[in-house]
Amino acid sequence: MDVFEAIKTRRSIRKYKSTPVDGKTLELVLEAARWAPSWHNRQCWRFIVVRDSKTKDKLAATLIAVSADRPNPAAEAIRNAPVAIVACAELGKSGYSAREPMELITDKGDWFMFDVALAMQNLTLAAHSLGLGTVHVGAFDAEKAATILGVPEGICVVSMTPLGYPDEEPPLRPRKELSEIVFYDKFGVE
Numbered sequence: 001m002d003v004f005e006a007i008k009t010r011r012s013i014r015k016y017k018s019t020p021v022d023g024k025t026l027e028l029v030l031e032a033a034r035w036a037p038s039w040h041n042r043q044c045w046r047f048i049v050v051r052d053s054k055t056k057d058k059l060a061a062t063l064i065a066v067s068a069d070r071p072n073p074a075a076e077a078i079r080n081a082p083v084a085i086v087a088c089a090e091l092g093k094s095g096y097s098a099r100e101p102m103e104l105i106t107d108k109g110d111w112f113m114f115d116v117a118l119a120m121q122n123l124t125l126a127a128h129s130l131g132l133g134t135v136h137v138g139a140f141d142a143e144k145a146a147t148i149l150g151v152p153e154g155i156c157v158v159s160m161t162p163l164g165y166p167d168e169e170p171p172l173r174p175r176k177e178l179s180e181i182v183f184y185d186k187f188g189v190e
């Protein structure tokens with residue numbers, strides 16, 4: 001599968017088979033994350049591979065409902081997929097100056113979310129190319145997740161994804177047309 005095909009056919013998977021993911025395949029997926037670009041090559045990301053079902057149940061319970069009448073649709077996926085990968089970031093590295101004293105050098109704060117997102121998108125595309133499903137999960141209580149996983153101070157839990165073989169083939173979700181999102185020379189100019 002080439003990159004463009006992987007980008008265009010990946011979709012969020014929220015139903016999984018119980019088939020385990022073997023160690024070699026898991027390593028390939030993590031390797032894709034490892035090779036993502038990052039601010040000053042600081043690689044602030046850290047990944048926790050969760051296979052223990054009790055820990056997955058606890059993580060699933062940290063997910064936040066998207067609206068009052070609808071639980072987070074990814075909670076079952078975190079519970080049922082054979083693996084969950086939790087992406088964390090070391091704070092105070094991304095977006096900071098190259099040398100001591102470490103200072104933020106843009107007006108956009110700590111760039112940890114950006115770096116972790118790049119790594120996680122590499123991971124989800126690589127997983128898809130290997131026939132595995134994922135879904136980026138952001139709506140969860142990060143402090144509770146950190147406590148469950150023993151994440152130390154200074155490291156933020158950013159996102160997670162279930163990982164396993166899909167047990168559904170949901171339709172591709174629509175995207176805005178290029179004409180709605182791309183401007184030329186000035187914002188708003190099509």
Ligand SMILES: Cc1cc2nc3c(=O)[nH]c(=O)nc-3n(C[C@H](O)[C@H](O)[C@H](O)COP(=O)(O)O)c2cc1C
Binds near residue numbers: 012073074137139
């Ligand atoms: C930053 C981010 C956070 C997300 N958080 C959740 C989430 O908490 N629960 C969930 O079910 N899906 C979550 N999603 C998945 C999106 O709903 C999904 O990517 C979007 O609807 C487009 O569908 P597709 O991934 O199938 O193309 C998240 C996606 C992103 C990029």
